[in-house]
Amino acid sequence: MLTALLIMTGIALALGAALGYASIRFKVEGDPLVEKIDAILPQTQCGQCGYPGCKPYAQAIANGEADINQCPPGGEEGIRHLADLLGREFKPLSEEHGVEKPKSVAVIDEQTCIGCTLCIQACPVDAIIGAAKQMHTVVDPLCTGCELCIAPCPVDCITMEPIGETVETWKWKYPVIEIRKAA
Amino acid sequence: MRLFGFHGGVKPESHKSQSANVPIAPLPLPARLYVPLRPNTRAVAHCVVEPGQHVLKGQRIGDAEGVLGTAVHAPTSGIIADIADYPMAHPSGLTTRCVVIEPDGDDRWIERVPFDHRAVDRQTVLNHLRDSGIVGLGGAAFPSHIKLGAGSGIETLVLNGAECEPWITCDDRLMRERAEAIVDGAGILFELIGAKRILVGIEDNKPEAIDSMRSACRATSLPIEVIAVPTIYPAGGEKQLIRVLTGIEIPHGRLGGEFGVQCFNVGTAHAVHRAIRHGEPLVSRVITITGNVERPGNFEVAIGTPIEALLAHTSPRADTDRCILGGPMMGFALPDLRVPVVKGSNCIIAASPKLFPPPPPELPCIRCGACARACPADLQPFELYWFSRSRNFGKAQEYHLFDCIECGCCAYVCPSHIPLVDYYRFAKTEIWARERESEAASQARERFEFRNERQEREKAEKAAKLAAKAAETKAKLAQQAGQEVASDASANATGDDKKALIAAALARAKQQRSTVQPKNTDNLPQAAQAEIAEIEARRQAVGTQNPDAPERASPEDEAR
Numbered sequence: 001m002l003t004a005l006l007i008m009t010g011i012a013l014a015l016g017a018a019l020g021y022a023s024i025r026f027k028v029e030g031d032p033l034v035e036k037i038d039a040i041l042p043q044t045q046c047g048q049c050g051y052p053g054c055k056p057y058a059q060a061i062a063n064g065e066a067d068i069n070q071c072p073p074g075g076e077e078g079i080r081h082l083a084d085l086l087g088r089e090f091k092p093l094s095e096e097h098g099v100e101k102p103k104s105v106a107v108i109d110e111q112t113c114i115g116c117t118l119c120i121q122a123c124p125v126d127a128i129i130g131a132a133k134q135m136h137t138v139v140d141p142l143c144t145g146c147e148l149c150i151a152p153c154p155v156d157c158i159t160m161e162p163i164g165e166t167v168e169t170w171k172w173k174y175p176v177i178e179i180r181k182a183a
Numbered sequence: 184m185r186l187f188g189f190h191g192g193v194k195p196e197s198h199k200s201q202s203a204n205v206p207i208a209p210l211p212l213p214a215r216l217y218v219p220l221r222p223n224t225r226a227v228a229h230c231v232v233e234p235g236q237h238v239l240k241g242q243r244i245g246d247a248e249g250v251l252g253t254a255v256h257a258p259t260s261g262i263i264a265d266i267a268d269y270p271m272a273h274p275s276g277l278t279t280r281c282v283v284i285e286p287d288g289d290d291r292w293i294e295r296v297p298f299d300h301r302a303v304d305r306q307t308v309l310n311h312l313r314d315s316g317i318v319g320l321g322g323a324a325f326p327s328h329i330k331l332g333a334g335s336g337i338e339t340l341v342l343n344g345a346e347c348e349p350w351i352t353c354d355d356r357l358m359r360e361r362a363e364a365i366v367d368g369a370g371i372l373f374e375l376i377g378a379k380r381i382l383v384g385i386e387d388n389k390p391e392a393i394d395s396m397r398s399a400c401r402a403t404s405l406p407i408e409v410i411a412v413p414t415i416y417p418a419g420g421e422k423q424l425i426r427v428l429t430g431i432e433i434p435h436g437r438l439g440g441e442f443g444v445q446c447f448n449v450g451t452a453h454a455v456h457r458a459i460r461h462g463e464p465l466v467s468r469v470i471t472i473t474g475n476v477e478r479p480g481n482f483e484v485a486i487g488t489p490i491e492a493l494l495a496h497t498s499p500r501a502d503t504d505r506c507i508l509g510g511p512m513m514g515f516a517l518p519d520l521r522v523p524v525v526k527g528s529n530c531i532i533a534a535s536p537k538l539f540p541p542p543p544p545e546l547p548c549i550r551c552g553a554c555a556r557a558c559p560a561d562l563q564p565f566e567l568y569w570f571s572r573s574r575n576f577g578k579a580q581e582y583h584l585f586d587c588i589e590c591g592c593c594a595y596v597c598p599s600h601i602p603l604v605d606y607y608r609f610a611k612t613e614i615w616a617r618e619r620e621s622e623a624a625s626q627a628r629e630r631f632e633f634r635n636e637r638q639e640r641e642k643a644e645k646a647a648k649l650a651a652k653a654a655e656t657k658a659k660l661a662q663q664a665g666q667e668v669a670s671d672a673s674a675n676a677t678g679d680d681k682k683a684l685i686a687a688a689l690a691r692a693k694q695q696r697s698t699v700q701p702k703n704t705d706n707l708p709q710a711a712q713a714e715i716a717e718i719e720a721r722r723q724a725v726g727t728q729n730p731d732a733p734e735r736a737s738p739e740d741e742a743r
Contacts, residue, residue: 038628041624042620042624043623043624043625043627043628043631044627045627045631053631053635054628054631055628055631055632124631124634125627125630125631125634126630126633126634127630141623142626142627142630144623144627165275165277166277167221167224167271167273167275167277167279168224168225169616169619170273170275170277170612171609171612171613171615171616172274172605172608172609172611172612172613173609174609175545175602175605175606175609
């Protein structure tokens with residue numbers, strides 16, 4: 001009886017020690033779930049979800065504070081991916097957060113720009129270059145199309161222009177099955 | 184010599200006799216040439232001419248830009264009418280920047296100087312090829328100077344004259360008529376790449392070409408061998424031809440160059456010969472025009488000739504409903520007949536519903552496995568089809584989607600008439616688009632995080648600066664307090680820092696005001712000064728408070 005008790009206690013202690021050691025030795029820094037969610041989000045950093053950037057939104061989803069359908073740039077596909085990752089039900093994009101738009105970039109009308117630097121301060125990815133009282137311009141390949149520069153502009157010289165298809169970005173269409181009349 | 188086989192392949196009807204028996208004919212210049220400033224889909228040349236300028240044949244109009252860039256030249260002498268966007272030879276029908284040349288009819292060359300490739304170092308020769316606009320003429324238009332690479336580790340140079348696609352005969356005619364030039368070009372490539380032997384693979388349905396190439400080879404001392412390979416489509420695929428000739432099987436996702444074999448098209452060898460021996464840049468190519476036309480044949484065509492001008496010359500029959508660029512297996516229907524001939528265009532087939540009946544409707548996959556038996560790339564086309572169809576791109580990549588050469592064998596044998604290649608093309612471009620997107624996203628994430636970090640740092644720096652300044656003032660104050668009143672000031676300074684700081688600031692302001700601020704009475708004449716002094720004295724006597732007294736630091740006072 002005593003031997004059995006001692007053996008069981010011994011096993012419990014040994015396993016406990018092993019688990020305790022493992023929890024210190026193999027500690028995971030940060031929350032891997034947040035990283036995974038962040039990888040799905042489009043990194044537009046537009047704040048349409050109500051959080052200041054994609055990472056905070058990812059954090060909020062991971063904490064269960066935000067829903068998965070608040071990201072208009074990610075669109076339906078993004079929501080599907082999030083639903084898959086988190087094992088939740090797909091739901092359509094929440095209307096209060098905006099609508100899915102074609103990808104576009106900001107364009108500054110350089111004739112109208114007064115060089116106030118407000119848009120430079122608003123850009124979350126530093127994609128606008130210029131200096132005080134100097135003309136500003138958007139570096140196209142860096143622009144995420146977040147539209148955050150439009151509101152601060154005092155002379156309304158920034159417009160969003162959809163990105164056209166080029167030979168490099170052109171895609172073959174999904175083969176359409178043609179339905180023809182039976183002869 | 185022992186030949187090897189490759190898996191799969193099909194034997195479509197060849198249809199080569201229509202165009203193969205007519206000698207290569209020059210084509211009269213059209214009214215306008217549209218020369219795209221895009222040697223291939225991956226690079227754009229930098230335009231170096233202006234509208235209105237007169238150019239000579241072979242004059243450079245676009246400089247090579249980027250790693251995969253090659254130069255672009257004027258295909259004839261004439262005036263540059265325009266530099267604008269025109270449709271290009273691409274399934275999308277999108278436009279690209281073109282230089283429009285109105286030929287002056289003289290067809291006058293620039294000064295052509297033969298290039299001695301033995302007198303200069305290797306890199307100079309490669310640069311000469313790049314600046315002569317030499318690209319692979321087999322279809323992909325990949326820059327040849329890149330393929331020539333580092334110049335070591337290549338044992339075998341394979342010259343591809345297989346021309347396995349039905350209808351196309353441009354390489355066949357070129358080998359029959361210009362075999363010496365091809366062999367000479369192959370010799371130049373051979374020296375540049377440092378190979379030990381040259382193998383020329385030609386399908387055995389072209390006996391005249393084989394004979395002509397063999398007799399040209401006899402005249403040289405090169406270790407070159409012309410080999411007739413069995414006619415099985417796609418024997419002209421790079422990996423397939425290498426496999427047949429050398430027995431080397433190139434694994435998934437690798438290139439021939441890694442296994443000591445490099446492959447060039449016979450047309451490319453011919454272009455290299457022209458560029459080195461005659462100093463002529465690549466401004467024209469041989470193209471097959473066949474199908475539903477009255478006079479099929481091969482033509483030496485200036486790059487930039489609109490395809491409608493070519494067709495007009497060969498008189499298509501009335502029931503022609505579309506044109507296919509490339510062969511029937513891998514080519515695509517042209518969305519617009521105004522597109523110009525480019526360096527990679529090898530064949531134009533006028534199609535009619537009789538010659539190419541519309542495909543029967545797509546039926547469900549019956550899992551017969553015919554496609555897997557036909558696939559020359561050793562893939563499982565049915566798996567790729569299911570994954571592409573369901574947009575399961577990760578899985579499609581796991582099944583080596585990118586090793587698919589889009590040869591069309593699987594779709595050719597499919598009993599359910601599924602346009603399999605269309606699904607693979609769709610999946611490939613979709614995967615590329617996703618890769619671009621995720622690259623852009625990670626770049627945006629990095630920039631956003633860097634910006635946040637920068638803002639945090641700036642804030643911290645500002646706070647640190649303020650704190651340092653406050654500490655400095657405090658220290659100064661403590662020192663002053665120590666000098667002035669030793670006992671009670673110490674209690675004051677330690678007890679209420681803020682009050683002390685305010686007091687110090689006030690004292691400083693007062694001092695500044697009295698010293699710096701000029702009084703508006705300073706520049707008055709003597710008499711007035713005296714009068715003011717008198718008034719001040721009177722004010723003192725009456726008992727009016729001195730405006731400079733410390734108790735009355737009111738706003739009005741400050742403003743004064």
